[in-house]
Amino acid sequence: MNVEIAELTRRFGRTQAVAGVTLELGPGVFGLLGPNGAGKTSLLRMMATVVPPSSGRIRLLGRDPGGYGPRRQIRRRLGYVPQNLGFYPRFTVVEFVEYFALLKEMPAARVSRAVATAVERVGLGDKATAKLRTLSGGMLRRVGIAQAIVNEPDLLLLDEPTAGLDPEQRVAFRALLRDLGQQATVVVSTHLVEDVGAACGRVALMDQGRIAFDGTPDELTARGEGTGAAGDAPLERGYSAVLAQVRS
């Protein structure tokens, strides 16, 4: 298992962002759904080793991120796209991705080729030498994804990765996710249930810091059948039905 989480909690002052989550994830694409404030981003940040948990147990890629040495080893094999993705506007696409390849301590001999591959995979080959300040929001999002996959991570964490992408790019991105999920554990936090339906083999729905549902997209769809829950698509109705059930 690449991710082993047991009774994980995280508090920010008086706010309980994550309240006892237990998960085990192997290779594949895992969708994390939930309303705003459900705790998806906090869970992802703990998995990205950016913030430590308040309590509970977390093992990533077979290591405990609590210690500096193991955490550093995890980070070498980790890809992360945070919800609010910043950029250095003076860097070019290639320079930005190379910068993160170096921060991930990739072997020097592999960097140039890995950067070129990552940039091509997100469809920015023709913009490789463009300054980031000249790119559109969707292109910047793809640069963020490129930096996350440059090290061919075993654990890829994506927080709202398709925000700002046009429909064509989203289709391409879902294909990329499926491809990456062949080898790695890909966790995608999103509001867009169609992304989950198209790309994820497994999905969890979070509400108020807890996992309210954990199963396949088809199982989530089935939960909405015949309930009269709100939603335009079957998966959305499943989503609404689970939330309604939890809150009742």
Add this chain to the structure above:
Amino acid sequence: MTGRLLRLELRNNVVPWLLPLVAGLFWLVTYRTSMAYPPLWNVRAMTMQNSSLAVFVPTVVGAAAWLGSREGRHGIAELVTGSARPRWHRQLAAWAATTCWSIVAYLGCVAVLYVATAREGAWGGPLWWPAVVGAASLPAFSALGFAAGALRPSRFTPPLVAVAAFLALEISAQFIHGDHSRWQISPVVSNLWSIGPDAGIATFYPYLPDLPIAQLLFLAGLTAALLGLLGLPAGAGGAGLRRSAAVLTVAGVLSTGAAIGLAGTARLDPHGLIAIPALHDAADDLPVGFTPACAEAALPVCVHPAYRRYLPALVDGLRPVLAELAGLPGAPVRIEQVAAEYEHEGGNDVSIRRSGDSVSGSPPVFNVLLPTRPSSDEIRATLGRDIVQHLTGGGRGAGAAQQAVTDALAHTGDLTPGSPAARFAALPAAERRAWLTAHLPALRSGQLTLADLP
């Protein structure tokens, strides 16, 4: 790997964009000021050290603070926090790139000034210590700016910290009181602050490296301490790395403290520079060998070759006086420039006078100290009169006859018509010379009165 990260930072550094501004300010503040002095390595180099940091420090501090606050300003902190490389490493790479560009820019400006000075035919070689101290200031101030930016990542931090560093640098020198002031550790100080760049320094005697060594110790310590501080927080890296940062910080603080302590033991050297006993090398007290530059003005007039440019004014100013005196009994056979001697008189007061006696050797050589900016009239009024007084016994406490002959020979101003001095000056030159030849020893010893004058 680190080299590659540094190359990336060098390519995307903000300092190259500031180079035109820096070059313009350097020209305005430093180059013009330095080049206004005669082509003497000492004054030009010391002026450069004094003024160039006022240009570079705010720029470098601002640029470094901009880089230091980069992760916070661009909202990228979370992304880089999740990367394997320790924060301290990536901070050091960004700081090193800023510092490299700053030093390259600084050395480029110094090279322009030094090449211009060399092309003007300045004697000797460039003074490197002022340039080294200036260059060594940049890593320290870059670290200061970077640390400020990293700790307070805001777009307001760079301008604020740049202005603060500029003021601190300029104000630091104002606290200097006396030759043992610890504030002399400020990198803008090249010699005793109250003297400033002085033409008499570091020509006859070598430039003392005592204060520059203490300043380098201070700047290296400051750099180490500030960079070490960046590596101390928990998020900076692993335990081993943070221990290294702690050692670096402590070493930096100790080095800084030692340097400040050394500056407190400084004293004004007789040759005008700051000597620090613990760092002083006695070999630096030996005079620098040279072949004097001479010209003929009835007598040979010789100066240190560094002051060759002053020779025409010197000869022009002394020629009327020397024409009167050459060959008279007791008259010097040669006029020679000697080194200045500096003495601290308490507080910021310093006396600067000729080293040794006014006359030395046999046959006698008259030793002179050149004025700061010699002109023919000033030389005639000061050095010319000194030479005449030496022969006539004029000056303070002299008799009326001595004073009258001195006034007549010195050619320094209007003489009152009908006065003894005017009468003596009006004599035909041959008659005046004959009288002087016959009566100069008696005049000098004060045996003559006004009635004895022709």
